[in-house]
Amino acid sequence: VTRVLVVDDDPSLVKALRIGLTARGDDVVIAHTGADAINQVALTNPDLVILDLGLPDLDGLEVCRRIREFSRVPVVILSAYGDERRKVEALDGGADDFITKPFGMAELEARLRVAVRHAAARDGDGGAASGSTVVGNLEIDHVHHMATLGGVQLHLTGREFDLLSYLALHAGKVCTHHMILKDVWGPGYGEESNYVRVYAHRLRRKLGDDEGVTLKTVPGIGYQLVVDPQ
Amino acid sequence: MPSTRANGTTPERAVMGGAVALIGLVALALAMLPIRTHLTVAAPALVFVIPVILGVVVGGFAPGAVGALAGFLLYDLLFLPPYGRLTVQSPQDWIALAVYVAVVLVVARVVTNLQSARQEADRRQQDSTRLFELSQALIGDSTRAQLLDHIAETVQAVFTPRWTALVLPVDGPSGESEGPALAVVASAGAALSDEDRASLIDGGGQTRSLGMMDGSAPSRVAVALVASNRPVGLLVLHDVQFARQDRSLLGTFANQAALAVERAQLLDQALRSRLLEEIDRWRGAMMGAVSHDLRTPLASVKAAVSALRQDGAITSPADRAELLELIELQSDRLARLVTNLLDMTRIESGALSLQPADIAFDELAGEALDAVSGLVPPDRITVASPPDLPLLAIDHVLISQVLVNLLENAARLSPDTSPIRIAAQPVDDPAVPLVEISVADDGPGIGAHDRERVFEMFSQNSGGGRAGLGLAIAKAFVEAHGGTIWIDPGPTTGARVVFTVPRAARRP
Numbered sequence: 018v019t020r021v022l023v024v025d026d027d028p029s030l031v032k033a034l035r036i037g038l039t040a041r042g043d044d045v046v047i048a049h050t051g052a053d054a055i056n057q058v059a060l061t062n063p064d065l066v067i068l069d070l071g072l073p074d075l076d077g078l079e080v081c082r083r084i085r086e087f088s089r090v091p092v093v094i095l096s097a098y099g100d101e102r103r104k105v106e107a108l109d110g111g112a113d114d115f116i117t118k119p120f121g122m123a124e125l126e127a128r129l130r131v132a133v134r135h136a137a138a139r140d141g142d143g144g145a146a147s148g149s150t151v152v153g154n155l156e157i158d159h160v161h162h163m164a165t166l167g168g169v170q171l172h173l174t175g176r177e178f179d180l181l182s183y184l185a186l187h188a189g190k191v192c193t194h195h196m197i198l199k200d201v202w203g204p205g206y207g208e209e210s211n212y213v214r215v216y217a218h219r220l221r222r223k224l225g226d227d228e229g230v231t232l233k234t235v236p237g238i239g240y241q242l243v244v245d246p247q
Numbered sequence: 248m249p250s251t252r253a254n255g256t257t258p259e260r261a262v263m264g265g266a267v268a269l270i271g272l273v274a275l276a277l278a279m280l281p282i283r284t285h286l287t288v289a290a291p292a293l294v295f296v297i298p299v300i301l302g303v304v305v306g307g308f309a310p311g312a313v314g315a316l317a318g319f320l321l322y323d324l325l326f327l328p329p330y331g332r333l334t335v336q337s338p339q340d341w342i343a344l345a346v347y348v349a350v351v352l353v354v355a356r357v358v359t360n361l362q363s364a365r366q367e368a369d370r371r372q373q374d375s376t377r378l379f380e381l382s383q384a385l386i387g388d389s390t391r392a393q394l395l396d397h398i399a400e401t402v403q404a405v406f407t408p409r410w411t412a413l414v415l416p417v418d419g420p421s422g423e424s425e426g427p428a429l430a431v432v433a434s435a436g437a438a439l440s441d442e443d444r445a446s447l448i449d450g451g452g453q454t455r456s457l458g459m460m461d462g463s464a465p466s467r468v469a470v471a472l473v474a475s476n477r478p479v480g481l482l483v484l485h486d487v488q489f490a491r492q493d494r495s496l497l498g499t500f501a502n503q504a505a506l507a508v509e510r511a512q513l514l515d516q517a518l519r520s521r522l523l524e525e526i527d528r529w530r531g532a533m534m535g536a537v538s539h540d541l542r543t544p545l546a547s548v549k550a551a552v553s554a555l556r557q558d559g560a561i562t563s564p565a566d567r568a569e570l571l572e573l574i575e576l577q578s579d580r581l582a583r584l585v586t587n588l589l590d591m592t593r594i595e596s597g598a599l600s601l602q603p604a605d606i607a608f609d610e611l612a613g614e615a616l617d618a619v620s621g622l623v624p625p626d627r628i629t630v631a632s633p634p635d636l637p638l639l640a641i642d643h644v645l646i647s648q649v650l651v652n653l654l655e656n657a658a659r660l661s662p663d664t665s666p667i668r669i670a671a672q673p674v675d676d677p678a679v680p681l682v683e684i685s686v687a688d689d690g691p692g693i694g695a696h697d698r699e700r701v702f703e704m705f706s707q708n709s710g711g712g713r714a715g716l717g718l719a720i721a722k723a724f725v726e727a728h729g730g731t732i733w734i735d736p737g738p739t740t741g742a743r744v745v746f747t748v749p750r751a752a753r754r755p
Binding site: 026027028029030032033034036037039040041071073074097118119120121122123125 | 538539542543544545546547548549557562563566569573576577622659660691
């Protein structure tokens with residue numbers, strides 16, 4: 018059973034999500050305000066948070082930041098069409114994925130599955146601390162700077178390896194161009210999204226399009242490394 | 248002011264100077280007459296210099312010349328023997344006479360030159376003061392109209408023509424197609440007659456021949472105002488007396504005026520583009536608010552429908568019923584919003600006219616309660632009104648919508664089970680035929696600085712949550728009835744929105 022915290026101030030959308038998610042077998046917790054949402058994360062320890070950006074009391078971005086101060090729970094942002102800038106800010110601020118209103122339940126559920134699965138994997142192996150990261154059939158050996166896909170070694174340049182290991186560490190999360198540049202290229206970078214495009218293209222070629230992991234482009238936002246569902 | 252523009256001295260001053268010289272000469276001659284045998288040859292000559300110089304100081308060179316002649320005659324006749332005759336005895340006396348005349352004439356010349364130099368300096372001083380004042384005024388942040396008036400008035404004051412007119416290109420009433428037409432935008436001095444105007448501009452807005460200093464009477468001077476190699480206008484002085492120096496002064500004035508006019512035109516353009524920007528921003532914000540309010544119910548409908556369509560997802564009949572009800576209510580909300588938006592734009596453009604009819608307040612409240620019954624449980628809402636409340640003379644469709652919007656907001660922004668109170672009462676002043684209706688809730692309330700803003704089309708209360716279009720629509724509908732709507736600043740908890748509507752003439 019997955020416990021989902023739904024944060025939105027529109028009672029009818031909350032009701033539709035509650036019924037839809039409960040029928041799927043989730044345990045649904047509701048918050049109508051940002052302050053309540055932060056409390057509920059601390060109190061009910063949800064497996065996932067669905068967070069609307071436009072709340073009556075606190076800005077959704079602020080709510081996301083405050084949740085990140087004490088919890089690694091995956092946060093999926095509900096954003097309105099045309100809210101691109103705020104969406105990117107939320108992802109930079111620690112949100113994992115976003116979905117644009119209006120959306121269908123099937124799409125929402127797919128996003129939730131990805132977020133939950135990757136969060137579980139991330140929490141399980143403890144990331145780079147253990148020396149290696151496994152995402153589907155992709156294995157990254159941080160100590161020896163080696164990556165294997167289905168047991169076959171990938172031939173990567175230094176930067177390609179850095180990018181792949183960063184995306185693997187944040188598998189399932191939508192990483193914005195800005196985040197990637199700052200964390201992989203260095204603090205002096207941030208606007209040169211064409212660099213990321215070039216390397217993402219090379220990585221994708223080397224990863225191939227077999228079963229396993231996929232490097233997804235999120236148009237205008239960034240990249241997301243996801244495990245293909247079996 | 249006009250007299251100072253003339254060169255040299257006036258005839259009056261010359262006559263006065265002559266009088267001073269002559270009277271002084273005669274008086275001194277009479278005074279010295281009894282003792283003339285005791286005086287040397289030179290003494291009267293020296294004495295006679297004084298009144299003549301005084302005359303020059305007062306009246307310029309002409310009185311000096313007259314005084315010199317008179318002094319010469321008096322000296323010769325009365326003080327050089329033989330007395331009473333023009334003949335002169337000794338060569339020594341000839342020398343005295345000649346020296347006297349020479350000294351007086353030379354001194355008169357020098358004094359006159361000094362005086363006219365001083366007058367010229369004064370005039371220049373005045374010119375530069377004028378110029379300074381003009382440029383000060385032109386730099387100041389006055390409106391374009393003030394600026395143009397000021398230019399015309401200053402030119403009028405300095406050059407004293409019969410009238411001064413400033414002709415500028417203005418946007419023709421027929422729009423851009425014919426290009427700008429010329430118009431007299433400012434004038435000073437005597438009022439311009441229709442013929443005067445016609446002589447500057449003909450029907451099509453083209454300038455006529457302006458008689459540029461061609462000697463034809465009355466003389467008229469026109470100066471083009473040129474800034475950045477581009478003519479910006481024309482300054483016309485009608486019936487003006489011009490000295491040579493005045494031409495360059497007028498040129499300087501024209502340059503100053505041209506720069507100021509150009510600057511004013513640029514300022515106008517800047518203002519206009521800022522206005523357009525503002526309109527763009529407003530339009531963007533309005534589109535944002537409209538799309539947010541339309542999308543919110545749409546998001547619920549889509550989520551509910553897609554949940555229902557998932558195979559085998561929703562198995563409980565109660566869940567199915569609940570989702571279907573939600574879809575219906577949200578579709579209604581969407582439909583209502585679209586109707587409201589259309590009504591509002593039609594009211595604002597004047598296309599929708601009100602259909603006022605007499606209706607009891609209870610009936611109106613009932614209509615609103617029915618409309619929100621799906622969103623707000625009826626037991627949360629209380630309705631209070633005095634039994635003798637007059638009927639309302641309103642378009643009940645629009646005003647019940649106002650109530651619905653206020654109830655929706657109240658329900659959304661206050662705790663789930665807290666009461667919402669609707670009340671009505673006649674306004675305190677019985678002379679005012681209005682009824683005050685209020686909706687109060689126990690929500691977080693509205694901060695003082697947001698009380699005006701929440702009624703704007705794109706307002707967002709300070710917390711970040713959108714107040715939506717509800718209040719903007721309510722405001723438009725209430726104002727269409729000649730009423731007003733405001734947030735009661737009184738209560739310390741919750742929000743209380745109050746609006747007034749007209750009451751019917753007859754009692755219920």
